[in-house]
Amino acid sequence: MLLEHHSDAVWRALRAMVGVQAAEDCFQETFLAALRAYPRLRPDSSPRAWLMTIAHNKAIDHLRRAARDQVAEVDDADVDPAPRDETIWQAVAALPPHQRAAVALRFIGDLSHREIAAAIGCSEAASRRSLHDGLATLRRTL
Amino acid sequence: MSDQLARALRAPVPQARAAARRFADRAAAEHDADLAYATIPSPLGELLLVAGVRGLTQMHYLDEPLDATLAVIADRHSPRIVESAAALDPWRRELDEYFSGTRRRFEAPLDWEQMSPFQRAVLRATAAIPYGATSTYTGVAVAAGSPHGQRAAGNALGANPLAIIVPCHRVLRSGGGFGGYTGGLQRKHYLLELEGLSAA
Numbered sequence: 001m002l003l004e005h006h007s008d009a010v011w012r013a014l015r016a017m018v019g020v021q022a023a024e025d026c027f028q029e030t031f032l033a034a035l036r037a038y039p040r041l042r043p044d045s046s047p048r049a050w051l052m053t054i055a056h057n058k059a060i061d062h063l064r065r066a067a068r069d070q071v072a073e074v075d076d077a078d079v080d081p082a083p084r085d086e087t088i089w090q091a092v093a094a095l096p097p098h099q100r101a102a103v104a105l106r107f108i109g110d111l112s113h114r115e116i117a118a119a120i121g122c123s124e125a126a127s128r129r130s131l132h133d134g135l136a137t138l139r140r141t142l
Numbered sequence: 143m144s145d146q147l148a149r150a151l152r153a154p155v156p157q158a159r160a161a162a163r164r165f166a167d168r169a170a171a172e173h174d175a176d177l178a179y180a181t182i183p184s185p186l187g188e189l190l191l192v193a194g195v196r197g198l199t200q201m202h203y204l205d206e207p208l209d210a211t212l213a214v215i216a217d218r219h220s221p222r223i224v225e226s227a228a229a230l231d232p233w234r235r236e237l238d239e240y241f242s243g244t245r246r247r248f249e250a251p252l253d254w255e256q257m258s259p260f261q262r263a264v265l266r267a268t269a270a271i272p273y274g275a276t277s278t279y280t281g282v283a284v285a286a287g288s289p290h291g292q293r294a295a296g297n298a299l300g301a302n303p304l305a306i307i308v309p310c311h312r313v314l315r316s317g318g319g320f321g322g323y324t325g326g327l328q329r330k331h332y333l334l335e336l337e338g339l340s341a342a
Binding site: 003004007008010011012015016020023024027028031032035036038088089092103104107108135138142 | 147158
């Protein structure tokens with residue numbers, strides 16, 4: 001049921017963080033990890049924030065692997081069905097990783113700054129700054 | 143700009159649904175998920191099928207909303223449940239054949255472990271009633287090794303988690319009455335007629 005309710009947001013967040021090509025693999029890894037860990041989800045924690053945290057970790061893993069293998073960091077390919085949106089996704093893909101993650105988790109994951117900070121492993125202030133800087137860059141580009 | 147950005151980032155994407163389906167099919171096939179479910183249409187309304195590693199665990203008439211029904215199953219059995227039509231294919235195929243009159247026995251594996259020993263004995267005795275034949279509550283109680291347990295046998299049948307496939311519709315009252323049916327008596331009539339028994 002987690003899958004039905006959150007698959008769309010997780011897919012889009014991953015797409016913003018790692019690009020279309022890698023999003024599929026990261027998506028599969030995210031839900032597999034979530035499925036295996038599911039009984040440990042505390043009833044008081046937000047399933048969405050928890051899933052987004054896993055997704056972010058999988059995205060980081062992917063970006064590290066990609067950097068090691070010297071593959072282009074974010075491979076946002078030309079398979080976007082909606083050309084108008086494509087520029088936005090490309091602009092998001094061009095952001096530095098922390099800003100990209102902050103934008104994805106805030107706008108796609110609907111996470112609070114506290115949840116973003118927990119997911120990324122930074123302070124709330126740093127999360128706010130990343131989001132602010134990311135939005136400023138996007139505003140300049142678009 | 144921020145609005146446009148937010149809208150673009152939040153717009154649903156078709157790839158997500160396909161990715162979710164691929165994930166669920168694989169999780170079910172490789173048993174990363176404990177349970178897989180599918181809903182299928184039938185002449186008796188929509189049916190909910192749930193299977194685990196040992197076989198089919200649930201087959202219910204879907205008279206309640208799906209989400210509520212799944213929540214009960216997740217709570218009682220396992221929260222690791224995914225939707226996968228592919229995982230339920232063997233039972234769906236047999237049910238299709240049964241409803242079209244070309245199948246008289248169900249062969250795909252069933253999960254008997256989930257039942258108490260008594261319910262298992264009663265339902266196994268029920269499963270042994272041939273297509274188109276009937277027995278009585280006393281009959282299955284005797285066959286289950288509890289000659290005086292017809293009332294308990296009735297309860298075990300009423301809680302049959304594998305409707306149609308374990309044919310509790312073939313169990314009637316000793317006096318010739320129809321007895322009850324969890325899915326509703328109309329369905330019991332339909333199934334008996336489908337099997338060639340004119341309604342008593």
